[in-house]
Amino acid sequence: MLNFVYASMLLLGSGCSDYNLFEKNTEADSELTPVLLITPTPLDMGVVCASALDDTLGEITLQNVGDGSLSILALETEGWILISNPAPTDLASMESMTLSVRPLGEDDGVLTIYTNDPNQDIWQVPLLADLDVAPELELVSPVSGDVLEGETRFQATVSDDLDPSEYLMVQWRSNQDGLFSTGEAFADGTVETVWNAYHSSGYHNIEVSVVDSCNNVTRDTALVCQQLTYEIDALDVNTWQFEGSAQWDTNNDWLQLTPAQRWQVGTAFSTAQEVPAGQVDITFSFYIGDGTGADGISLTALDVARQTTFLGGTGCGIGYGGDAPCTDGPALPGWSIEVDTYFNEGQDPTADDHLMFTFDGDVDDPAVWVALPEMENNGWHTMSVRIQQPHVEVTLDGVTYIDQDIFGFYDFDAYVGFTAGTGDYTNQHLIRDLVIYEQLCFD
Numbered sequence: 001m002l003n004f005v006y007a008s009m010l011l012l013g014s015g016c017s018d019y020n021l022f023e024k025n026t027e028a029d030s031e032l033t034p035v036l037l038i039t040p041t042p043l044d045m046g047v048v049c050a051s052a053l054d055d056t057l058g059e060i061t062l063q064n065v066g067d068g069s070l071s072i073l074a075l076e077t078e079g080w081i082l083i084s085n086p087a088p089t090d091l092a093s094m095e096s097m098t099l100s101v102r103p104l105g106e107d108d109g110v111l112t113i114y115t116n117d118p119n120q121d122i123w124q125v126p127l128l129a130d131l132d133v134a135p136e137l138e139l140v141s142p143v144s145g146d147v148l149e150g151e152t153r154f155q156a157t158v159s160d161d162l163d164p165s166e167y168l169m170v171q172w173r174s175n176q177d178g179l180f181s182t183g184e185a186f187a188d189g190t191v192e193t194v195w196n197a198y199h200s201s202g203y204h205n206i207e208v209s210v211v212d213s214c215n216n217v218t219r220d221t222a223l224v225c226q227q228l229t230y231e232i233d234a235l236d237v238n239t240w241q242f243e244g245s246a247q248w249d250t251n252n253d254w255l256q257l258t259p260a261q262r263w264q265v266g267t268a269f270s271t272a273q274e275v276p277a278g279q280v281d282i283t284f285s286f287y288i289g290d291g292t293g294a295d296g297i298s299l300t301a302l303d304v305a306r307q308t309t310f311l312g313g314t315g316c317g318i319g320y321g322g323d324a325p326c327t328d329g330p331a332l333p334g335w336s337i338e339v340d341t342y343f344n345e346g347q348d349p350t351a352d353d354h355l356m357f358t359f360d361g362d363v364d365d366p367a368v369w370v371a372l373p374e375m376e377n378n379g380w381h382t383m384s385v386r387i388q389q390p391h392v393e394v395t396l397d398g399v400t401y402i403d404q405d406i407f408g409f410y411d412f413d414a415y416v417g418f419t420a421g422t423g424d425y426t427n428q429h430l431i432r433d434l435v436i437y438e439q440l441c442f443d
Contacts, residue, residue: 034091035066036117042126043111047162048103049214050131056102057083060111060125063096070095071116077101079109080127087114103129134216135160135168139208142195146224149437152195156220158185158210165189168210175205185210201226227281227437239272241417243311244319254432257319257420260291265314266429269302269417270436277301277334278389278410281437284418286339287430289377294342294425299385301414306333312361312419316344319419321363327421331361334414337385337394338363341376342425355394355401359408367408368392370401376427 039061048056064070070091075082083100091097101111109127117123140155142148158168170191172181177200181193191208204226209219242248245258246266258264286297298320302310312320313327320336322329326344336358343351347364352371359367375381384395389410394402416436420429 032068033066033119034064034068034070034093034115034117035119036070036113036115036123037063037065038113038123038125039063042128043101045103045127045129047130047132050105051215053103053105056129057100058102058127058129060099060101061096062091062099062113064091064093066117067093069093072097072113073116074114075099076112076114077109077127078112079107080104080111082111101127103127106131130161132162132212132214132216134218135163135210135212137208137210137218137220139220139222142206142222142224144221144223146222148195148199148224148226150196154181154193154195154206154208156191156208156210157189158191158218159189160212162214163212168212170208170210173207173209174199175207176200176202177204199226239270241267241269241271241310241415243267243309246418246420249430254287254430255418255434257297257418257429257431258422258427260422260426260428262422262424262426263314264426265311265317265319265419265421267300267310267312267319267417267419268431269300269310269415271415273436274304274413275301275416275436277303277412277414278387280385280387280414280416282385282416282435283382284434285380285382285432287380287432288339288341288375288427290428291422291426293376294423294427295421296338296340296342296427297418297420297429297431298336298338299383299416300332300336300419301334301412301416303333303412304415305412307415310417312421314421315423316340316342316347316363317361317421318363319421321358321361323362324364327363329361331363332419333360334412335359335408335410336361336419339372339375339383339396341427342423355396357392357394357402357406367406368402368404372396372401380432382433 043058045058072087072089075085075087081102111125113123136159138157165185166187168185172193173179185191204224207221211217244266245264246268249256257266296318298318300320312332313322313329315327317327318338320332321327322331338356341353353375354372355370356366357368381397386393390405390407392406418431
């Protein structure tokens with residue numbers, strides 16, 4: 001009997017001990033607390049490529065650093081996209097998960113996390129990103145309106161919000177000649193290229209473009225004109241047509257149209273290149289002297305389509321003219337500008353040396369007649385002629401003598417050249433330093 005009671009008491013005591021232990025463990029479990037750790041916060045993607053938003057992902061890690069189970073009840077994004085939404089889900093102690101988010105455009109976003117964290121049940125993570133903007137570009141040279149007459153250095157400056165300047169790719173194009181230069185900028189943002197005179201003559205729309213690593217492109221343009229330039233100093237005898245007394249003096253590097261002898265006529269035309277007679281710019285130097293005083297020289301644009309000879313009349317024809325009592329002709333078709341040093345009484349209004357502009361060698365019906373100071377035996381003189389039809393500008397030794405519209409026939413392709421003649425009176429007629437610019441390249 002005593003053993004039974006003892007055993008019963010033993011069982012009862014054992015039961016009370018188990019109950020107390022259960023009570024204690026349950027109380028301990030209720031004290032376990034989940035704690036959410038978010039990294040990074042905020043999520044800042046920095047500068048991203050607008051063209052690559054679909055491939056631009058940012059990652060946010062959620063970790064339960066508490067000792068209780070963490071419930072991720074819901075996830076929401078605003079302005080951005082959550083690539084995959086695992087909520088609702090639970091994270092055991094020290095367990096983590098990674099969320100991927102993607103920006104939609106220029107707006108910042110926010111990720112909202114709803115949890116059972118007793119300290120903070122709603123979390124908001126700022127989502128930040130700046131869309132890459134196009135590079136900055138400034139075309140320093142050329143500038144619109146520039147006339148290019150030889151090797152010219154083009155310059156620009158570039159910069160970017162994402163890429164170092166030396167990683168930026170720069171290209172130069174002409175609407176006539178296409179791509180003519182490509183390369184990277186210098187570290188200081190400068191970029192240079194060289195334009196050479198071999199480019200096509202005429203107007204060019206020069207475009208410089210810069211592209212960054214996000215394929216953003218910035219462009220700038222300038223409209224310039226490339227002169228077609230050739231010089232008589234580099235004369236290829238095979239490309240010039242010499243007639244009469246004209247010849248190239250290799251010892252002195254000048255063109256002799258006539259010696260100081262009576263009844264001479266000489267002409268020389270450049271036949272290597274036809275130029276538009278109404279759009280041309282010419283400079284040269286001439287010398288008249290060493291004789292008894294006649295007759296003069298002309299600069300002539302010879303109409304290629306109507307030309308039958310390179311040699312005009314002697315005397316007052318000065319190698320280009322005809323259809324007048326004072327010359328035997330023939331007249332050369334085109335336009336001519338003469339420097340006349342002989343007074344033809346009954347034809348010239350004064351005894352002064354003069355400039356005269358004529359069409360088709362019509363020496364007794366000038367379009368313009370202008371008196372000049374003495375041109376003979378006083379050294380070399382420089383003439384500049386600029387024709388942009390119908391406007392004609394003629395400058396002699398820095399003084400403008402013709403600057404007006406002269407209406408007539410300019411719409412022809414021409415050989416540019418020189419003529420000279422003597423009669424009873426003589427002079428040596430020389431030409432040097434010829435430069436011809438073809439095309440519409442006028443400052």
